[in-house]
Amino acid sequence: MSDSTAVDTRNDLLEVEDLRVTFGSPGLRGRGRVLHAVDGVDLRVGRGRTLGLVGESGSGKSTLGRAVLRLVPIRGGRVRVDGTDVTALRGRALREMRRTMQMVFQDPYSSLDPSSVIGESIAEPLREQERLTPRDARARVAELLDVVGLPASHADRYPAEFSGGQRQRVAIARAVALNPSLVVCDEAVSALDVSTQNQVINLLEDLRGRFGLSYLFIAHDLAVVRHIAHEVAVMYLGHVVESGPTDRVYDSPAHPYTQALLSAIPASHPCDAGTGKRMLLTGDLPDPANPPEGCAFVTRCPFAMDVCREVAPAVTPVEGGGDVACHLQTTGPALAGRPLGAGGVGGVDAAPRVAP
Ligand SMILES: Nc1ncnc2c1ncn2[C@@H]1O[C@H](COP(=O)(O)OP(=O)(O)O)[C@@H](O)[C@H]1O
Ligand code: SF4
Ligand SMILES: [Mg+2]
Structure with a gap:
């Protein structure tokens, strides 16, 4: 979607702040496994807007969508819908809210x-x-x-x-x-063939215009998301690592993970980031019950620096709109280097493995 007009945050329908969802329990003496499925996520969806949520399988997209609807217990943070904090609603008030x-x-x-x-x-x-x-x-x-x-x-x-x-x-x-005012579409067109996908997306667009709906549109397929989303948030291991207006994210991805995901779109596809370079995303998503120290992407990032293994990167604004959480934004690419050995990203002209 080419409409990348600045979002009026006063008009946000959905505001998610520092949202946390965990599964499992620490167990006796903290020996159990706690899986951090959503680990401190901030995002906003404007009224009548579509936010695309992308990332590999297991990155926490569905859990985030379900937490917004209060279908899984929220461990921390806030969800506001139309200005109302829905995090603590119970009983009838929760049922009323769910209707929206x-x-x-x-x-x-x-x-x-x-x-x-x-x-x-x-x-x-x-x-x-x-x-x-x-x-x-x-x-x-x-x-x-x-x-x-x-x-x-x-x-x-x-x-x-x-x-x-x-x-x-x-x-x-x-x-x-x-x-409703918000519809969470969780891989809603992922099982359909391309022409049926387009028809269903056109229907969703039509309904958005007719009823002023907002969508949280979850998909692992970045090509689909570009067609429908005004803004995009990229999720990795429970974190939003980059977000911003769709065109900015697709044309100038700032996070190495976003760059790798966009490389997975075939070069002939019009949505190709057009950087000319293909980035190979290798290795698996780390276990969310045992995430790496520092940056969540450090085990697979070709630009990883010492600081990345120790300090989680802060969220910083990106030129052209949105934010990114990567030390390269503060230290600059000149300090980046040293491709990691095992599990690093490298290579040219090879399609990365991005699991659905
Ligand atoms: N009900 C659950 N119980 C335990 N772990 C879960 C549950 N739901 C999801 N998870 C785990 O949380 C992580 C995120 O899953 P999910 O939100 O489904 O990711 P995505 O939708 O991006 O594929 C995964 O590691 C998944 O195994
Ligand atoms: S450069 Fe460092 S902070 Fe940025 S994505 Fe790579 S590992 Fe993370
Ligand atoms: Mg899912």
Whole structure:
């Protein structure tokens, strides 16, 4: 998406501050494993805007999305929606808040009951929250199917009777049924072929314009994200390592990890960062229960310096918009050097391994 207008932070719908989510427990005498899935994340999504959240599998994207909706326990930090701190909401207030935030998953089967006709699945939240009569619910379902480009007669079909793209349209209809302000799309188009991806993205764009929705759009595929996101945040091992306007991040990535991810987009793709250099991302994501000291990316970074092994880099502004957490921003590239031995990044013209 080419619109990279400066964000008016007073108009943010979602504000996430120093968010932390852990799994596991320290156990007796601290000998258990604590996995830091989200480790001090800050991000904002403007009203009617789309923030793309990218990063390798296991970097914490889904956990972050689920924490925003309070679907996993929050260990620390703040989530504000429309100015309200939702971190500590309980009971009825939490249910009310959840109505304003919905999630669309990669696999619509997780939100659609295979044994119910889709009209039932779409009507379920309406009946629960708005206490509609069966007749009114049916009319509303027909309206929602129309909104997502499906005929009303499809209400009587089962999920298995739909194609992948149609099922995702049904899941979107269900998500927008209660007029949410934020929709978290977690790999929502990742399982679809390219032309169906484009159709579903066009639908999401259409709905954003019609209903003023904001999206947190999670995807491991950077090419997809460029088409829909106004801003992008790049996640690595529980941290946001770079964020900013989509065009700036894609055209001038500041973090070595972002550069490596962008190198994974085939050169012929129009979204190629165009640096002419391919960066090979080797090695695996470190164990989030045992992260490296200093910079999280140090075990795979070709520019790692001594300081990177000891001190976590501060977040600093980037020319052209956004922020990056990398010592190169403060010490300058002249001090960078010494490719790491094992697990380093190097090489030219080889596609990096970036797992979905
Ligand atoms: N319910 C859970 N219990 C324990 N560990 C989890 C749970 N959910 C996610 N994780 C771990 O948290 C880390 C981040 O996972 P996830 O948020 O799914 O990443 P992503 O969506 O970027 O692939 C991974 O190491 C994953 O194994
Ligand atoms: S240069 Fe240092 S701080 Fe920057 S990404 Fe590499 S290891 Fe991290
Ligand atoms: Mg995920």
